[in-house]
Amino acid sequence: MGKITGFLEFDRKIEQYAPVKDRLKNYKEFTLPLKEKELKNQGARCMDCGIPFCHSGCPLGNLIPDFNDAVYLGKWEKAADILHATNNFPEFTGRLCPAPCEEACVLGINENPVTIENIEKNIVETAFEKGWIVATPPANRTGKKVAVIGSGPAGLATAQQLNRAGHLVTVFERDEKPGGLLRYGIPDFKMEKSVIDRRLKILEEEGIVFKCGIHVGVDIKADTLKNDFDAIVLSGGATIRRNLPIEGANLDGVVQAMDFLSQNNRRVDGVKDLGKEIKATDKDVIVIGGGDTGSDCIGTSFRHGAKSV
Ligand code: SF4
Structure with missing residues (x-):
């Protein structure tokens, strides 16, 4: 364990967002990273509990107290090794996971939980930046x-x-x-x-x-x-839309999130032939559903220049 009194000394600090007026101009990520010292302090907040419930809270069983400790000590390469022991792609989960580990964090019982997901993202981004993540082909092939x-x-x-x-x-x-x-x-x-x-x-x-x-x-x-x-x-995904079983669900102007979002991602990727254009520009938009997909539709509509959302 890094700093025994870390959870008493440091408040939870998460990365901030770029101002709305700036981030609506493009489709780039808009989080502003913490400084290294701040990240170490966040790692120091981990209490190294006797039973770290974050382990079982994480669907991957990530070794969270171990990488928190390594971050606190500034041992970023060690932290990256610990993280990759259970997680193939921490750069995805560190951005997108709903972080049930933080729900399970014992510190969260009476304080704000450790910023596990953000620490995870910073470990893997540091590892990429330093060139520690490289191809490691297998030494032998099975022929299968x-x-x-x-x-x-x-x-x-x-x-x-x-x-x-x-x-x-x-x-x-x-x-x-x-x-x-x-x-x-x-x-x-x-x-x-x-x-x-x-x-x-x-x-x-x-x-x-x-x-x-x-x-x-x-x-x-x-x-x-x-x-x-x-x-x-x-390992195919589920691309079948969940339609609303109500009259009018198929009227013009009613759009499924997966059509809206996937077309926009292709547009951002520079694809020209997108078929029938789905854009929220100058429209009054209603988003039905307030989960992650709903928030993705809201952010996309604002970037299109919707009149209201
Ligand atoms: S944010 Fe990372 S550590 Fe937390 S549950 Fe998701 S994958 Fe596991």
Whole structure:
């Protein structure tokens, strides 16, 4: 444990946001990072509890008190190793995870919880900046071939684990680029797509092959895959919209979030042929649903220049 009295000395401090008038001008991420000293203090707030409930709060079982301690001590490379021991892509979770670990944090019983997610993001960003995250292809190949269908976070993590075990992995993706909802659902202002591309480059250098624009079952038969590969992993996402079962749900002007958001992400990516344009410019917009998807629609509508949201 780093600083025994850290949780008594330091208040929770999370990264701030760029001013609204600035961030609405573009689709870039708008968080303002803390200074290193501030991050160390946040790591010092971890109490290294006898039973760290954050472990079980995190779906990945991240070793949270251990990386908090390493951050407090300024041992960033060690922190990155601890983080990657359980998390293939902390740069995704550090930006997008709803952070159930912080709900489970014991300090949160009577104080503000440790800023676990933000510490996670800063560990991995420091590691990329310092050049510590590099391709590590397996020393030996098993000769077995595996097809992974779907390149969302589950498909990418599966591919990385199987490749590390020495298998030859090919990922099939229906869309034009890998990433699934990371690329075509999450707006760039929450996660810029260069974050995905940076990781994909490493996966490719490690030997994983990506085949995009291939709809398995339509463009290629399942039997063909069964003949060509020793194993197939199904890691496709759910792209079926949840419609409102009410009259008028299909009228003109009623738009599904997944159509709205994915078209906009393609627009931001420079794709020209987008089909029927869906834009909120000069419109009065009503968003039904106040979760993450709803907030993504709100942020996107404002950036389009909606009259009201
Ligand atoms: S923010 Fe990170 S540590 Fe917390 S639950 Fe999500 S993945 Fe786990």
